[in-house]
Amino acid sequence: MANAYNEANFEAEVLKSDKPVLVDFWAEWCGPCKMISPLIDQLAEAVEGTANVGKVEVDTNQALAAKYGVRSIPCLLFFKDGEVKETITGANVTLDQLKSTLEGLA
Numbered sequence: 001m002a003n004a005y006n007e008a009n010f011e012a013e014v015l016k017s018d019k020p021v022l023v024d025f026w027a028e029w030c031g032p033c034k035m036i037s038p039l040i041d042q043l044a045e046a047v048e049g050t051a052n053v054g055k056v057e058v059d060t061n062q063a064l065a066a067k068y069g070v071r072s073i074p075c076l077l078f079f080k081d082g083e084v085k086e087t088i089t090g091a092n093v094t095l096d097q098l099k100s101t102l103e104g105l106a
Contacts, residue, residue, distance in 0.1 A: 003054030015082040020105035025075040032091035080105040
C-alpha cells in the first residue's frame with residue numbers, strides 16, 4: 001500500500017529519503033486518479049525496500065501541489081535526492097513503466 005504524504009511529513013519522507021520516491025498527486029473526486037490508484041498500490045509492493053511510493057491528496061495539501069506546479073491530476077513526480085527527476089501527468093501509465101522509471105533512479 002502506498003504511503004500517505006502531507007505537508008507535515010513530506011520533507012522527511014520524500015525530500016530526505018535515501019531511496020527514489022514516486023509521489024502521486026491526486027484527489028478523491030478525480031476519476032483518472034481512482035483508476036490508477038490500484039496500480040500505485042501494486043507498485044508500492046513491487047518496489048518495497050528499494051524505493052518508496054506515496055500519495056498527496058491535493059485538496060488538503062494545496063501548498064505542496066502549488067510548490068511542485070501540479071496543475072492537472074493525476075500527476076506523478078519521481079524524486080531522487082530531494083529533487084524532481086521525472087514527471088508523468090495523466091492516467092496513461094503501466095506498472096512496468098512506473099517501475100522502470102523508479103529503478104532508473106536507484
